[in-house]
Amino acid sequence: MNSEKPMLAVVYIPGQWDSPSFKHRQASTDSLANALGDKGIMVVVEPDQFFLNIWYRKVKNRRHKLTQKERANRLIFTPLSLFPAKFLRSARLRSLNFFLAKKQLNSFLNKIRSNSTLISWFYRPEMVKWAGQVDEDILIYECYDSHDSNLIALSGQGIKELLGGQENELISKADFIFATSPLLFEKMSRLHNAVYLSRNAVDVDFFSTARKAETLVPDWMSSLRRPVIGYLGSLNRFFDIELMLLLAKEHGDWTFLIVGPENDPSFSSSAGYINFRSLSNVKYIPWLDDEIPNYFKAVDVCILPWNTNYDFVRFSSPNKLLQYAAMGKPVVSTDIPYCREYPALTEIAATPEEFSGKIKKVLAEESPEKLERSEEHT
Structure with missing residues (x-):
């Protein structure tokens, strides 16, 4: 050829x-x-x-x-x-x-x-x-x-x-x-x-606008309790709802911002998910493409709470890890094999207790050096 x-x-x-x-x-x-x-x-x-x-x-x-x-x-x-x-x-x-x-x-x-x-x-x-x-x-x-x-x-x-x-x-x-x-x-x-x-790609130009001073955060987000813990992605049975319920109930002073489509009816109608959505410190937003950087500019820590009991999760290469990095956000994830390859970007947690502890650790350690590492990986 x-x-x-x-x-x-x-x-x-x-x-x-x-x-x-x-x-x-x-x-x-x-x-x-x-x-x-x-x-x-x-x-x-x-x-x-x-x-x-x-x-x-x-x-x-x-x-x-x-x-x-x-x-x-x-x-x-x-x-x-x-x-x-x-x-x-x-x-x-x-x-x-x-x-x-x-x-x-x-x-x-x-x-x-x-x-x-x-x-x-x-x-x-x-x-x-x-x-x-x-x-x-x-x-x-x-x-x-x-x-x-x-x-x-x-x-x-x-x-x-x-x-x-x-x-x-x-x-x-x-x-x-x-x-x-x-x-x-x-x-x-x-x-x-x-x-x-061949690794996944990310639209750096789009997601990195979350770092820019001129990117505006929606007015209603100014009243949210801090820190704000953010998740971006589909909501289905791979989303570890038991973990998220424990975190949201244990940390009533944190806000959990969930952005993504509800594309699994059996999951969306489950008692666990309905209970999670009803909590006062959980804010849900459907997938709104152009406004994602605006919402996530106000996020302190991004999370990847996928249920690792599924083979699908073990084989996955979650693109949202790169999206989070492009937005300059620290990440806490369940023990997904793909995320282990990015120790400079991701804190890995194997249990709910570890997940909570890693979020606290990231909040205490957030620094310009971590932002630089995010830029290097995207």
């Missing part, structure tokens, strides 16, 4: 690019666009949408438009569906719909491909249906989670078997695999002979 040829990277995603659920992946995708620079183009392929829905949402030009950040080398492509979602329960209609989506995508890529090297980039196993459908030169699987462990925890054994089969198919078709944590690297290396460790 001629390294001087321009590159066309096609990234397949399972949801809409600008949805809150995709925010945590945008930084990695942005890094790929940055790496391509002026020598390549990245096309992000969303799931198909019913054409009347697109018209109704007044985004008819979304198929080939530049993204909100107006990167000249990143395009969003949304195949148009002839059928609304409720009709796609039929296998025949799904097959026809995908056939039409392939036609649309290939037609678009042929217009911009020229003599480019075409790279198909996957990070979710369920998108494997696109493998080999655009005559790519290289197929890459970016493995950032233990997907089978995640899905069995959230949805059950049947989903694990389905997703496991899709991941095995994707692994067999991949030319290269990038794993985002050492444990995932070890796991993938047993299944493929071209696996590389």
